[in-house]
Amino acid sequence: MSVATDHSAARRPREPGTPPRAMVVLAAAALVTGTGLAVWLLPATSDGWTGTGRTPHAGGKPPRLTRTTAGLPPEPAPPPPAAVHPSGFVAFVDTVRDPLFNLPRAARQEHVRWFTLGHLTAGQDGCTPVWGGLRGQxxxxxxxxxxxxxAAGGDAGLAFGGRTGSEPAVTCADLGRLTAAYRQVVAAFGVTYLDFEVEGADGDETVLRRAGxxxxxxxxxxxxxRPLTVSFTLPVNDAGLTLRDQAMLRSTREAGVEIAAVNLLAPIRRSSTGRTDLHYVASAxxxxxxxxxxxxxxxxxxxxxxxxxxxxGSRDLTVADARRLTAFTTRNGLAxxxxxxxxxxxxxxxxxxxLTR
Known part of the structure; x- marks a missing residue:
């Protein structure tokens, strides 16, 4: 017998304690009406569920309790990871001539993130790096x-060599001692970036010893x-790099060194009219x-x-010149x-x- 034609259950006598059918129908109607009113009164959003295509308790699990759903303010976003190599604008600090330079204050006031500190040169024993040949590390x-x-969000790398003394690879003939000297500097200052400013004509033995x-x-x-970024600082002229510097870079790379960048030292010249000549820099x-x-x-x-x-001099670079330099750097994707x-x-x-921001 089909359900549609079975009326026998409706005609059975009501058992004791069972409420009349009319009362059950009225109670069910009241429940439906009350539930609909409660749903209508809920806010339009519900802890991020609305609009995401998900419903509460999806998959049979209650939603994860977060600071937001618990009515607490969200946790502050973690700081971005610190950069491990220079970028944007890098301020050079001659720590020998300016020993009282305040790095944190400069970073805060001038909005500079990266600095290069120079220069570490060989001490009296020929191997131990000291600052400008004068001060210990x-x-x-x-x-x-x-x-x-x-802690303020900045960082700095260290520069070896320069004009104030000899880069340790020139005077430290023992590869083991030279490696230990570089290693000690990295560990002492926790740096991720080293620069080598090569002055003069290094012989092949010096080039290969430094590279090793x-x-x-x-x-x-x-x-x-952990990273260790390495760059070389070299002078440049209107013909580019010298043949010896080109050979040094090639030999260093072939010896297994990863050279991240070559920092070109380009002097700012003035034209016959007294204006800054940036065409020379671009050509170089x-x-x-x-x-x-x-x-x-x-x-x-x-x-x-x-x-x-x-x-x-400070007048060598006007505001217009600075704008042209930053545009040249950005347009060509310089380091x-x-x-x-x-x-x-x-x-x-x-x-x-x-350029840093």
Missing amino acids: GGNPVATVLGRLR AIRALQREAAGEG VRAAHSQLAQAMGEATAWHRIALTAVLS WLSTRGAAPAPDAARLLAA
Whole structure:
């Protein structure tokens, strides 16, 4: 017998204690009406479920309790990971000439994130790096506040060589001692970036000894899961890099060193009318690009070029010049931009620093 035609159940006598059927129908109607009213009164959103295509208790599990659903303010977002290599605008600090330079204050007031501190050169024993050939590693008040700089979101790399003394690879003939000297500096300051400013004509033995020490440090760093970015700072002229510097870069790369960037030192010149001649800088960088690409064994090497404008006076770089330099850096995808020598005028310096943000 089908359900549609079975009326026998409705005609059975009501058992004791069972409410009349009319009362049951009225109660069910009241329940439906009350539930509909409650749903209508709910807010339009419900802890992020509305609009996401999900419903509460989907899959039979209650929603995860979060600070938001519990009525508490959300946790602050974690800070972004610190960069491990320079980018944007990098301020160079001559810590020998300016031992009282305040890194954290400069980072805060000038909005500069990355600095390069120079220069570490060979001490009296020919191997131990000291600051400018004068101060021991712990006697540099600028470098001793790197922890405060990093706490403020900045960082700094260390530069070996320069004009104030000999880069340790030149005077330290023992590869093991040279490697240990570099390693001690990395560990003492916790740096992730080293620069080597090569002055003069290094012999083949010096080039290969330096390359062997750097390669060992980079392999150690990779094995420990930490970065070690290495760059070389070299002078550039309207013909680009010298043949010897090109050969040095090629030999260093072939020896297994990962060269992240080559920092080109380009002097700012003035034309016969007294205006800054930036065409010279652009021509020098373009000439160096093809040479660097060949030395690195790459089709293009713009991302491996950093540019440092060397100023003889603060008036060498106007606001318009600073704008052109930053545009050139961005347009060609250079690794970073920096200045040396005289400090730029405040307005120009602000434009340069804006490249960091």
